[in-house]
Amino acid sequence: MKPSDITSQDIILTGDRTTGSLHLGHYVGSLRNRVLLQDRCQQFLLLADAQALTDNMGNYLKVRDNVLQVALDYLAVGIDPAKSTIFIQSLVPELTELASYYLNLVTVSRLERNPTIKDEIKQRGYERDIPAGFLTYPAAQAADITAFKATIVPVGEDQIPMIEQTNEIVRRFNSSVDTPVLVEAKAMVPAVGARLPGIDGKAKMSKSLGNTLTLSATADEIRQAVKMMYTDPNHLRVSDPGQVEGNVVFSYLDAFHPNIELVKRLKEHYQQGGLGDSVIKQHLEECLQELLAPIRQRREEYARDPAAILAMLKQGTARARQVAAVTLSEVKAAMGLNYY
Amino acid sequence: MKPSDITSQDIILTGDRTTGSLHLGHYVGSLRNRVLLQDRCQQFLLLADAQALTDNMGNYLKVRDNVLQVALDYLAVGIDPAKSTIFIQSLVPELTELASYYLNLVTVSRLERNPTIKDEIKQRGYERDIPAGFLTYPAAQAADITAFKATIVPVGEDQIPMIEQTNEIVRRFNSSVDTPVLVEAKAMVPAVGARLPGIDGKAKMSKSLGNTLTLSATADEIRQAVKMMYTDPNHLRVSDPGQVEGNVVFSYLDAFHPNIELVKRLKEHYQQGGLGDSVIKQHLEECLQELLAPIRQRREEYARDPAAILAMLKQGTARARQVAAVTLSEVKAAMGLNYY
Structure with a gap:
């Protein structure tokens, strides 16, 4: 079904x-x-x-x-x-x-x-x-x-x-x-x-594990969460080839980024080496901020009454x-x- | 309580x-x-x-x-x-x-x-x-x-x-x-x-055992039930001394007969010998008929509407x-x- x-x-x-x-x-x-x-x-x-x-x-x-x-x-x-x-x-x-x-x-x-x-x-x-x-x-x-x-x-x-x-x-x-x-x-x-995995890479997202991002998260909370997000622990230098599987940033990019082609290119680049975590995290943060800003705003409006x-x-x-x-x-x- | x-x-x-x-x-x-x-x-x-x-x-x-x-x-x-x-x-x-x-x-x-x-x-x-x-x-x-x-x-x-x-x-x-x-x-x-024991002497009265007498029993059903009622299986001749304990007729007389003195005398007589089952059953049947007749009658009236x-x-x-x-x-x- x-x-x-x-x-x-x-x-x-x-x-x-x-x-x-x-x-x-x-x-x-x-x-x-x-x-x-x-x-x-x-x-x-x-x-x-x-x-x-x-x-x-x-x-x-x-x-x-x-x-x-x-x-x-x-x-x-x-x-x-x-x-x-x-x-x-x-x-x-x-x-x-x-x-x-x-x-x-x-x-x-x-x-x-x-x-x-x-x-x-x-x-x-x-x-x-x-x-x-x-x-x-x-x-x-x-x-x-x-x-x-x-x-x-x-x-x-x-x-x-x-x-x-x-x-x-x-x-x-x-x-x-x-x-x-x-x-x-x-x-x-x-x-x-x-x-979606937790931001710490654990399979289960749960509030009690503190590895979630709520729909009402502030811009700052989103920034912090993306910063803390689990990537590839062996990807130490930008020039190193990185893992995409199990990399939470890519799981989230797959789930949320509207530009599928861009995400595909980022993955390839990351796997070859030469793409830093900060760059992929910036892409993710931007799209999460964009997704959650109107949700947060509507939520605040409704919450007033x-x-x-x-x-x-x-x-x-x-x-x-x-x-x-x-x-x-x-x-x-x-x-x-x-x-x- | x-x-x-x-x-x-x-x-x-x-x-x-x-x-x-x-x-x-x-x-x-x-x-x-x-x-x-x-x-x-x-x-x-x-x-x-x-x-x-x-x-x-x-x-x-x-x-x-x-x-x-x-x-x-x-x-x-x-x-x-x-x-x-x-x-x-x-x-x-x-x-x-x-x-x-x-x-x-x-x-x-x-x-x-x-x-x-x-x-x-x-x-x-x-x-x-x-x-x-x-x-x-x-x-x-x-x-x-x-x-x-x-x-x-x-x-x-x-x-x-x-x-x-x-x-x-x-x-x-x-x-x-x-x-x-x-x-x-x-x-x-x-x-x-x-x-109350069942009319067959079993401790449990239950419809499925067929050892009960319903409140809507007819006069005939009451007569039949008392006739079949378990007494003392060793009380073979009227002159024999009979057991009162476990004798269903006496349990029912205790429960229903208004004349406690009479029941006491019947028990003594039964235990000494010389009192037939048919006599104690007749006492019981009379009091059950008397108890149930108005109940049955009221029940029939209510059941009409x-x-x-x-x-x-x-x-x-x-x-x-x-x-x-x-x-x-x-x-x-x-x-x-x-x-x-």
Whole structure:
């Protein structure tokens, strides 16, 4: 499934956990696509505060405060609330109702075998102290996806098992009732190269590693980040031949520089020797400044009126509830839970 | 915690899974008490259709149809919807919302160690194929209890760990937030003898064992049941001394016969010998016919107007939602999830 395969009949469900402002990695991996796709089909964007709480109960104010921050990021990059439905997960109770029924359709051992969950349990060091809400979040995610009858869910490679889990629940539900009402979804995995490394060269960008560049970074922060950026540690003198693979500056130039020909020439020159890190970093800094300046500016403008953002979220959430309520009532009716 | 300790400040939450009509075991163990207690304090009665679905997804129409049947049983025994709030679980979405947050406050291994859950997993033969909704139902039950700020939950001895689990969640939630809003509940365990054996002498009464007598039993069914009732298998001749312990007829006489002195004399006579099973059975049949005739009659009257029952349930459910919504909004506000 590629973005170019999407038709006007498709419905996209995607979103972000509200644990921090978004960064360049989000921009390359998803935000950029959302701006394009909102003109092509229906798109629901979930501010996943309830999901973020599954492993942030000790830090709930962070989760809450970042709802506004992520919404600002969305608007700043050009997501248009008139085209995309942006909504707050915790304010759509239909999702928890759906999830509660889906929990009956998946076994504990199936959840424990889910590779994504297994990895994340390891990453978070839960061992045997896995919060139940964490183990069962595939059911909640199935609710998020199916509530909107989403046909497309953009995910990283590592999240594909989650979509398979959703589709298993869909099939099990549909085959348990007389009127199948749920819709299977396809994973849309970003093209190779859409995963940006951290500025320190680590594969994973993360705020806690301090190796990201947020969308709201100041001109100075951008300058600093590019300066610190990992290149080729063996490229000691300008005249030395340099490595392009694993060189973060080139990964970023590939991701952001509009002039593909120029980047190609820079790579060749760098590999031959005679091109200093400072030159390639200057090219990168210029294009990042150019990319982020209008985003930062729009973000500041929107941030001046938080009440307007909340009003926008309220409207989006109301629209999301409307859609989810239809699915929920179909699901409940299919199970005979329509009493009056 | 005994019924006599209950004050007007107390709030009771109790109810029944809607998997079948209620029987004499329910009457002795709980219904009788509810009729008394509805005059003493607030009482919420849950028709647990969603909970019944956790292990009845393959038989959802049974679950649905028994909502009406259990409601009829309630009314027939004298539960008054003007005093007790009778409501349908699946129509109170606030409960699933609360449960979704509680799932973050309990670990998978804690749920797996819950003795009640362990027993029920064994009873149902789930082994490793435990539906996630089944393992996590203590969180759903904590939602049912706390949504109404219940202080008292009548439960069997075997269910005490469930109340402890609820209170653990309550304490964990209250200590995670600045404003503790949840209330701990006490288990109210019925007095010894309030557990009625099956008519075949088996400890557990269950519809599937065919050893129950439903509240809607006809006069003929009552006669048959008493006739088949297990007594003392060694009491072969009237003149033989008979056993009172484990003799179902005497268990039922203890539970139902209004004349305690008479029952005492019958026991003595039976133990000495010279009292036939047919005589004690006749005493029992008379008192059961007397007890059940008006219940059956009221049940038939109510059953003539299912629309009126549904209207009553609609009203009770609306009232339950009102109360649960207040708790939910307090819980969400305490976690900062009050955006607008």
